[in-house]
Amino acid sequence: MEEHRKETRLSLVKSTPFSQLRPETWDALEVMCRVKSYRANQTVVHAQERSYFIGCVLSGVLRMEKTLADGRAQIVGLLVQGDFFGRVFDGIAEFSIEAATDTEICAFPRAEFEALLTQSPDLEPAVLLNAANELDRAREWLIILSNQKIVGRIAGFLLLMCSRFRGIDHILQPRPEGVEVKIPISRGDLAHLLGTRPESISRSLHSLSDRGVIDILEPDRILIRDMKALALAADEDEIEAIAILQKLLKNHRTEP
Amino acid sequence: MEEHRKETRLSLVKSTPFSQLRPETWDALEVMCRVKSYRANQTVVHAQERSYFIGCVLSGVLRMEKTLADGRAQIVGLLVQGDFFGRVFDGIAEFSIEAATDTEICAFPRAEFEALLTQSPDLEPAVLLNAANELDRAREWLIILSNQKIVGRIAGFLLLMCSRFRGIDHILQPRPEGVEVKIPISRGDLAHLLGTRPESISRSLHSLSDRGVIDILEPDRILIRDMKALALAADEDEIEAIAILQKLLKNHRTEP
DNA sequence: GGGCGGCATTGACATGTATCAATGACCCTC
DNA sequence: GAGGGTCATTGATACATGTCAATGCCGCCC
Secondary structure, X not given: OHHHHHHHHHHHHHOOOOOOOOHHHHHHHHHHOEEEEEOOXXXXXXXXXXXXXXXXXXXXXXXXXXXXXXXXXXXXXXXXXXXXXXXXXXXXXXXEEEEOOOEEEEEEEHHHHHHHHHHOOOHHHHHHHHHXXXXXXXXXXXXXXXXXXXXHHHHHHHHHHHHHOOOOOOOEEEEOOEEEEEOOOOHHHHHHHOOOOXXXXXXXXXXXXXXXXXXXXXXXXXXXXXXXXXXXXXXXOHHHHHHHHHHHHHHHHHOO | OHHHHHHHHHHHHHOOOOOOOOHHHHHHHHHHOEEEEEOOOOEEEXXXXXXXXXXXXXXXXXXXXXXXXXXOEEEEEEXXXXXXXXXXXXXXXXXXXXXXXXXXXXXXXXXXXXXXHHHOOOHHHHHXXXXXXXXXXXXXXXXXXXXXOHHHHHHHHHHHHHHHOOOOOOOEEEEOOEEEEXXXXXXXHHHHHOOOOHHHHHHHHHHHXXXXXXXXXXXXXXXXXXXXXXXXXXXXXXXXXXXHHHHHHHHHHHOO
């Protein structure tokens, strides 16, 4: 049990936004938190319900969802190791949170968390910064989703994974040929997340693979070979122009 | 000058998220803030630059943008009366902010704002709640953008305007026939915001108009006649089914 | 007043993507 | 090992949307 607490603290320390916490506050946190486990597809927080804890992800991946009027759910974000969730000073969650994979979270009783917050002024900037970062991340998603073409969205998604999940080894692994990304959700969920359909995801992914930008090792393991080309694909379909140009050159070579 | 301060306070009090502030803090705010004016398309905050103030919108509309690698700008959100912007305890903005229309903002020097924050503990929940609300709003945008069909995105956009800009009379006006929404940005910007092109915006808007869901009084003045149908269009294209059904019935009537 | 430029709209066309249907791979259970 | 389920993939087709081009409207400046 003592071992588990230490592990918990370790995971917390690793999370960037809260890394500015002072040692004495860590001790307090260590006493407060409880580790909870969830299985894939289990619901952690129901939308519109009062939640009595603030959570921090220790392992696994969670998805935030909004349930639409017709019953379908729209994914609005993913949570990974080190991410906090739950509304401080308000208990009502706007979005429900479900485990995408088997998950361990660290739960802080909300009342105690808030009390700690008001008591220690040095904690406040950290929490606010955390909120601001979360906001920026949500806006990153916005940019990806505003991409007209699906290939662009997928490229943006992969790049976002790289930038956000850096250092989380069960998701991102550097290799000599490139970077391997583990997609923590199914094609269907990914399609949903990017505002499209599984079929389109499949096609776009294979299109990128055909161009040599990525390798599909397994359906959920993507190897990024050419990060620059991927960035081009995300920002614009400038890559298309390059591909067409290359094809033209090739035809020119083979023709005579 | 004294008059202007009173007006400023009035506008601030009207803003929902900060409405929980105590009177004594208002006095402090009132002393601190400076009113600044911007003309349409003027830049208020440059991305990646250190900003020395926290802003609150008094009048007009601002757009938050991310400048992409290729020079184009992607709009990630709109700011209206009562919205705060600027990162507390950090100064570096991730996104640039530009005036979409002529704008008046209230600027708090960042250092003083932060000092005030640490001094008065009752302010903290308000600021955190504000951040959380902002986050939820960003995720609302996400849901709208994840809509596959453009009509759905526009419907979602109009509904978001209704829910967010309630009470801001120069944007939203209740009328006997419905609710009039003033679109504060050009078709091009709107298209950009919704991840599409001006032509598609135009077509979708007129499609909704043909169905009687909305009226286009002027290009930038939309009258929502049937809020329920709009919600259906946003959530799903169930409205399509209705339209097809109605057309079938009409054909059936005219045929014999 | 006339010319100019920006904006919204419309049409025709090409392209991308959703949709439907079918297949194969994998995992789980029996 | 057989059978049923889910998931990824692929193909064919219809539809929505991007793209290009042309028009008309309006405000601005000379």
